[in-house]
Amino acid sequence: MQVVTTLAELRAARAALTGTFGLVPTMGYLHAGHLSLVRRAQAECAHVGVSIYVNPIQFGPHEDLARYPRDLPRDLALLQDLKVDLVWTPTDAEMYPPRFQTHVTVERVSQPLEGARRPGHLRGVATVVAKLFNAFTPDKAYFGQKDAQQAAVIRQMVADLNFPLEVVVCPTVREPDGLAMSSRNVYLSPTERQAATVLYRALCAAQARFDAGERDATKLRAAMSEVLAAEPLAHVEYVSAADPDTLDELERVETRVLLSLAVRIGATRLIDNFRLGDA
Numbered sequence: 638m639q640v641v642t643t644l645a646e647l648r649a650a651r652a653a654l655t656g657t658f659g660l661v662p663t664m665g666y667l668h669a670g671h672l673s674l675v676r677r678a679q680a681e682c683a684h685v686g687v688s689i690y691v692n693p694i695q696f697g698p699h700e701d702l703a704r705y706p707r708d709l710p711r712d713l714a715l716l717q718d719l720k721v722d723l724v725w726t727p728t729d730a731e732m733y734p735p736r737f738q739t740h741v742t743v744e745r746v747s748q749p750l751e752g753a754r755r756p757g758h759l760r761g762v763a764t765v766v767a768k769l770f771n772a773f774t775p776d777k778a779y780f781g782q783k784d785a786q787q788a789a790v791i792r793q794m795v796a797d798l799n800f801p802l803e804v805v806v807c808p809t810v811r812e813p814d815g816l817a818m819s820s821r822n823v824y825l826s827p828t829e830r831q832a833a834t835v836l837y838r839a840l841c842a843a844q845a846r847f848d849a850g851e852r853d854a855t856k857l858r859a860a861m862s863e864v865l866a867a868e869p870l871a872h873v874e875y876v877s878a879a880d881p882d883t884l885d886e887l888e889r890v891e892t893r894v895l896l897s898l899a900v901r902i903g904a905t906r907l908i909d910n911f912r913l914g915d916a
């Protein structure tokens with residue numbers, strides 16, 4: 638496994654690898670969700686690269702950039718065990734030199750949900766991912782369904798800007814009690830950790846209604862809200878039943894729906910989603 642820091646080193650190492658190349662972008666503090674993307678990439682590509690970069694421009698001024706968990710030695714050991722070919726750990730100075738001034742804005746699909754709650758977040762994500770695509774020139778890039786709007790934004794960017802690669806979205810990996818794995822789960826106190834299962838329970842309640850034939854999106858949102866309201870530690874930012882591609886909020890579900898929610902448990906902001914109705 639080659640671990641490189643500069644863009645020049647990355648380009649040289651990448652050029653030496655022939656055959657299909659898969660990229661897994663991450664912010665590090667790796668967990669089983671990240672590793673599932675790496676394994677999927679390895680199953681589909683001759684070589685796999687991982688980026689580990691806590692991207693400052695996707696954090697708002699009052700968000701958790703400074704305290705975002707980091708453990709590079711542990712991350713590298715996990716990737717070494719999986720025999721990843723190439724890891725890029727760029728510095729902020731390399732990624733955003735002083736006169737940096739170009740950003741990628743994916744307009745409509747970035748506006749609701751996370752976009753409404755975290756202004757600039759998805760612009761920061763699209764910008765760094767565009768830079769990672771230009772640096773690694775992957776044939777395939779792997780993202781988690783956990784961040785459903787991020788995946789939709791990246792898909793749209795790839796289509797709109799003609800990036801010559803395929804976006805692969807992989808299932809959300811969960812803890813045994815249903816909590817979606819996230820680097821941010823480490824922020825939760827034991828009591829908050831218990832309360833945090835409410836996101837999964839809310840999604841399951843709405844799924845049960847959907848499976849029973851409910852197609853009124855308002856009622857699916859209400860099913861989530863009802864479960865969330867019963868958890869005193871949960872502060873709801875949004876519950877949504879939207880079109881999985883456009884993220885437009887639905888009145889009725891014709892075939893497919895993205896149920897998603899953002900909830901604060903104490904100081905920790907958690908998101909989760911289910912995608913229903915796919916064939």
Ligand code: AMP
Pocket residue numbers: 662663664665669670671673674779780781782783784807808809810811817818819820
């Ligand atoms: P992050 O390090 O949080 O930026 O995540 C890097 C990639 O891993 C993103 O594509 C995430 O959607 C994905 N990811 C994060 N958590 C999970 C999870 N629990 N299951 C599957 N993929 C995940």
